[in-house]
Amino acid sequence: MSGYKEIALRESCFRPGSTLCPGCMESIALQNVGRVSDNGAKTIFTIGTSCAEVSSLAFPNVVAWGRGDGSPDDYAKSFAIIHNVFESSPTLAEAARDVSDILADHGAIERPIQVIGASGDGGAFAIGLRSLLHTINRQSRITFLVLVNEIFANTGFQYSPATTPFAETSTTPVGDAQMGNPRIPLDYIHLAIAAGAGMVAQVSPAYGKLFVKTIERALECKSTAIIFVPAPCISGWKFEDGETVHLAELGAQCGVYPAFIWERGKGGSVKDCSEATAERPPVEEFLGLQRRFHHLVQKDPQSGKYVARAGREADVERLKEWTQSNVERLYRLATLQ
């Protein structure tokens, strides 16, 4: 494993020039993944339609990808990226991996190649669940990132199967008959393990060192490594500028998306999130920072803390129950070998 500082000094393949919103966690994640992948192997990156794609690969805007500004003499620094339809990224990555492996098997290529794919959660869990699970099931030797902002963000913040219960999205609005998203999110971590992934993690770049180490381990994984990256969306979650990292950390700590690292044959662990409710920050604090939950909580002028709005106590209670079950489930999954 490389040192954290050493990695921080590498050349990221995610370059300045994207039109991602200021404060977007995806940008932070991709910059870090980009640095970790500057490791001497040529990088092929696949990406499904998503914020990360439309904001970084739009012509004639700046293509915000590439490895540094140095001479292109070093093949390992060359970088290739491909986008196809929403759901295609895992399959594209698998295909690029297979062709690389077959060519290597023939002796037609000699230099190492690493393949990294990325999708948003809409692309991965809704339209692309088939693609994602089957690529995992075939144990393709790729590292795959799902940038989980819990919505189809680039098309206007619609519901995705990862949307937190009661969150307001453009297709799960708040009204007299419905309080935002009525559904329980897809258990994607469990699905990835059950499908046969070699490594499954849920970790945000808010945990800088853990995130970087996790990506590095993923790149060394001999089968599919899948990293779910909680990605607070400043526009879709509607929070204040400067809160991205804090919110990512708070969401993990209070149990909405705890940091979780798991490897097949070794088991895993939940990080920085106690199984006991009382030892975690109140979920209301996480909800209160985002206007997508404005219908559920409000700041108590007396205490300065976020509390359930009058008449919404039962909904907040149900959300807390789901959060607890989420944490307990991850603790159980961590015991799997």
Next chain:
Amino acid sequence: MKDSITPAAPMAHHATPSGEIYPDAVNLEPVRAAHRALHETRETITADGNTAAAIATLQMWRCVLFAGFPITPSTKWIETVAAHVAQQVGGKKRVKLMEAEHAVADYLVGSAAACRDLIFPTATSSVGLDHMTETTRSLGASGLGNVLLIDVYRATANFPLCIEGDPSDTLAHRDDGFIQIACRGKQQIYDTVLQSPCLGMNHEIMTPVMPGYYGIKDSHRNARLTVEPDREIHEFQDRWIKPCPFPGLINGDTAFGNCVTSRHFQGFKISQKQRMDRVLDVLPQIGADFERQFGRPGLAFFDSTGFASDGSADLTVLTLGPDFGTFEFIREGYAKKTGLKVAGVAMRLLTPFPREAVRKRLERSKVVMVVNQAHHQGRGHLTLDVADALADVTNPPRIVSVFAGLGGADVSEATWEQMLDHGRGALEGRALPPWAFFHEGKAL
């Protein structure tokens, strides 16, 4: 991994409009050397159409990865390939079984982009092709001419489901951006599959190819097939297929599939159309070269029969597929009986439609009867193309539109005679409906 951070020796590279290319990153000579020949000499075997197509792809040294998902009536293509690969102890070719047709199409994008000098084939049919649509439309515009998508014609729309040969699938995909070539008979299937990558990977074309043939009628029925030695096939293909001048994912520093604003979209689309237009010049050259080497007709815009030496005919039938053979069988007898000059055209190149060549072939006919074998909301896909081709002819032939053989139904001799009688009505100046529907010797 840390050890590999030590900078490797510099690699030669040069700039292209699509980014930097590293020509030495991939050396395909070991791939060519690892190919194991299926046939050392020319042989005559018995095969159905799917087997003929599978053999052709297996004989290409550039085909090393066969992705597929089974769907009737194309399934035997992937089964044949898989059976062959399973027998090759120590062989390096691989079969990739995907979970759905859409996945196959996505896989073709990723693999063809990874190495643009290898050929990536698959076969599908009907709703399988429909399921691929989201990505076939991307592929058609992608410049990835190393994709070979064999379509075994079968009716689309599952209300009602019909598994027999009907080209409604390929005709519904005219705008996907693929070069579409129709075949009839096992030999034509085999020969067309061998020539298709030469066309698609031509540097001025760079467009994926969709050769197709009728399900059941051609996919499942056996006939004699002459197969050529792998060595000669390689010789032929190597004359036409040169290293791709643009970078792939492995040998390049590049980006595929960017978003563009509408302002820039126009340029991409003009380029796509211009590349497709080049097919009309290059296809006959490949066909002629194939004929020179193998002694059989190569790719052509269409097959034709019965025209007088000055190109004239009273009644000309235009259609595609194996039922044309039944027409050929009765043509002379019908002409003798009626005293008419009866001619026929069986289309081969569907997309791009060879408008000029069709116009020249048909302009001296009095009546052109277009036999459509796929459902269409109007007068028929082929009818519209023929009408367009003849639009600027002075005193153009009268166009008669009929439907027959839908759902893969055999078009019997009696049906052909009924249709020809219908077409004769136009010669006699009778008013005819915009379209008529024939089956089992009757107008329906």
